[in-house]
Amino acid sequence: MKLTKTFKVFFENEKSGGVLLIFVTLLSLFLANSSVSADYIGFWNTHIGHHTVTDWINDGLMTIFFLLIGLELEREIYKGELSSIKNAALPIFGALGGMLVPAGLYLLLNYGTATQSGAGIPMATDIAFAIGILSLLGNRVPSSLKVFLTALAVIDDLGAILVIAIFYTKSIAFLNLAIAGGIMGFLFILNRMKVQNLIPYLIGGAIMWYYMLTSGVHATITGVLLAFVIPFSGGGPRTSSYKLQHFLHKPVSFFILPLFALANTCIAIGSDWHEGLTHLNAFGIILGLVVGKPVGILLFAFLSVTVGVCALPVDLKWKHILGAGMLGGIGFTMSIFVTILAFSDPEIITYSKIAILIASLTSGFFGFVYLNSILKSKTKKTRVVHQHQN
Template structure:
């Protein structure tokens, strides 16, 4: 029995190690991007990001800027990894039973709805009202990275809870992107993309483990989604959900693929995304701390996230009589909820979709960076205080 439990925990332990270390790499790349955007190399940095790159020829040629290739192309692999993570959690992890998923799912919903509501109230009637999805996100890498540094002795159950919450949060963000941040949808192209995904699902149901077939169908789905007006990264998530699993996680193609892709996603794709998107000129961005945009993002992430997560946890545990995650103290649970306010990767991704205007987007990115730093520092401080209270 112990051997079986150990084997079931191994994928999570590896995932936690990847994400925690990735958070530090991500932070370094975000700082580097800011330095480049505010250095003598700023023009060269901007020119590189807007450099047009194309593949194919004639009617089949696709040309986009380097930034778009990163956000629409490379990030599809990141979302594919998210799809694998979601499926793994529902099959083998914290979300595999209704009882187990109740707390992280409710906490994630509270942590998405309260920030979105706060942002919407603050930006009611403002041109920036469409950015309500920005503070709904949690950056799992940053959150786990700070957790590993500030609370290395945190109960495993609390770590698993925060991870499961962030994965459900990612699922919610994906749904929001698909439903509310897509425009001028071509039903014909969307139908072609869904047919490719259904083809991958049929292969999975037949027990096929030939990766080139899944890759070809995934590429076809990506191209169709790009043409449809639905963000092409959604194709990556859907493809990840079709990858076949097995009764034992170690023997499944799902687990094998996640082990191969997760390090690339954590240490290459996300850092490149940070380098391409976190570089904001402090001189050129008109950041007004009193603006609805800034207040909505900061209040949503720093106040709304912990309020929604912690409030949902307390409500569910009181109604069900269940203990707090990992039998943690209320203050440690609040600290974990506060780390949920680190938006960064997914928040910036949604901001790119919400604000085509470069000035507004730059202000949104600075707001996200400010809010994420505040949430991280506050969460670390709360964990330290919780540790002192527990020791006294």
Template sequence: MSNSQDSDNVLPAAPAKVIKTLVAPVRALFVGDASAGVLLILVAAAALIVANSPLAEQYYELFHDALYPAASFKLNTWHLWINDGLMAIFFFVVGLEVKREMIEGQLSTAEQRRLPGLAAVAGMAMPAVIFVLIVGGKSQVLHGWAIPAATDIAFAMGVMGLLGNRVPASLRLFLLTVAIVDDIGAVLIIAVFYTANLQGLWLVFAALVVGVMIALNRMKVSSMPAYIALSLVLWYCVLHSGVHATIAGVAAALTIPMYSKDGKSILGRMEHALAPWSAYLIVPVFGFANAGVHMGGLGWEGVFAPLPLAIGAGLFFGKQLGIFSCIAVADRIGFAPRPKNASWPEIWGVSILCGIGFTMSLFIGELAFPGAGKLAMEHREEAKIGILGGSILSATLGYIVLRLTTQHSEEDEQDEGDSTASA
């Protein structure tokens, strides 16, 4: 009787375990860290399909046809509104996240900033070096040197999210902090190297608005409508100043106070309210508007031209080489220890994931080759090929390396339980 009862208890659990095993990877796609990254993958795939379908012309016209004369307002296409308008909100959220991390988060002390900061700098410098080495003296494409320097937080964290708890928490935190410092570097690059035709009067107006926002911060003013209204004014001033309008998002975010007089987190409330809109609407819309590239017009010569090769190699080889070697040297000389509980193969896998440059790389690519001329358009298309190629390779190999070199904690507990039961 007891054997019969035991079998009754055990047999139903087997199908349940099988179903759970089969469903787990699918569920992982749409929960936690993975969801935003998977959405970006789907959006990029959709953009490529549409751009190479009979709807290609309509796709281009949707985003690039003028909505009204440019004399009325300089953002006269959906593409400009997305890149200069919506993306300012994305940069605002980035600025909020950076400020929170710098004040009371994972970048709040010199010790915490040491390794991620060094790794991020090396991870931006090495791709740029590889880019320059490949394109050589082709001055017309050298302007795109910063394209492979950026890491896409959502995409990289999404791929890591697919692995569940297999990856040590310390490595998740390391990837996030490297990507945040990377974003700071990308913002500085945009502000310094992709700014032209400065308009002094508009810059003065922008500085005055920032001054007012800082004064409100000092006085502990907690009115979110006031900060939002001033942020919009700042964006308008920066838009006309010659500095890219998205920099206004970061500048405005840095003036938002952490706490009000009654101790409530103003910055936290803003970040919590805007982060989902940024991750699940703004970034996907930007990706769909910018990732579509018509492959038929490029041919094999365009796909393997110096520009896409330099970008792809910079993302795939440059990122992992710069970050991994930096961590190894810092750990060896005692400057900063490697992430806790992480093996060197796991660190290599995360270093590879940092080569996913989708959102920020696409954004810099648009800035690097502006204009409606044929050559500029060809360079933008080639840049997209390099970004997508390097990002896909980095995502695929990074996932494989981490999958093969990490051990799921739940599986460990399951194994221990099975061993105890059998004993």
């Protein structure tokens, strides 16, 4: 499969960002459990105005992350890997299974309890981490597998955004929501008038973010909405959408996501940390990500091909889909993000984060070992064929 230039750039950025995320996560956990623990954790809980530093990152900077996700989704839908039903169907069905099965397993254990609202936690896939692990396997990875995993994670992000908007909005201030909607409508008119200057869109987006924040709907949704009113106009290098997407890639990958990881993994792990893993909430997260993700992705992809809705690419095998499903169990960024929205009890949040880290580490490890094994065997077979030919 021939990869587009835009996809290659996207994959390379996410690959490097994934490696950086691994490093800063380990650094944050180390600092949170060192002699500077109190000062380190205290810094992230420092108030600036009515919000902590962590709140400003989660509600503010992460809006820029969602803006980039929205711009990438728009490009993929209009002229990228998701631009045709044929290309999009397999990862769409895979992503659907990768969301429904983990959520179902979680609810099976937590329905009717105080933690049932955490069902959205194991539904997410961290695109940077997943691609970062896949990139460690080098050139042996089939192009179709790169495309499948990337498209799967992008669609997964869209699903997580919808889940946040629908299920994690507690109370709505309709006047503020209407003002935010009015601003979006104005920006849409600018789009239809083919106004390419980014300044009015960015100013309008900032005002829309404020009213969305005070409306009760999570403010980060503003990023996705703004992405779809910024002119795409064919997606060429001179368009506003293209310029903004390429400008944001490095700040998001190398500043915003690492900052989010630092702020949200500063977990002081006590001697009784393992007790939290006996709770149904933690068990549901681990079961959902480690088991539910690969089972859901493989099952739904297999069913969609079996009934003829889509076809399996020539260089992609079912064992590759299973490996992608394992890497899909790396929830991290989005899982932690949903955890913060789902719970208010600091203890539950801490145990949930530990469960997410364990599940993501487990999924990443087994996904890497499994794919390394099957791709290595493929390389050996190729060598054997060449030796026989010679």
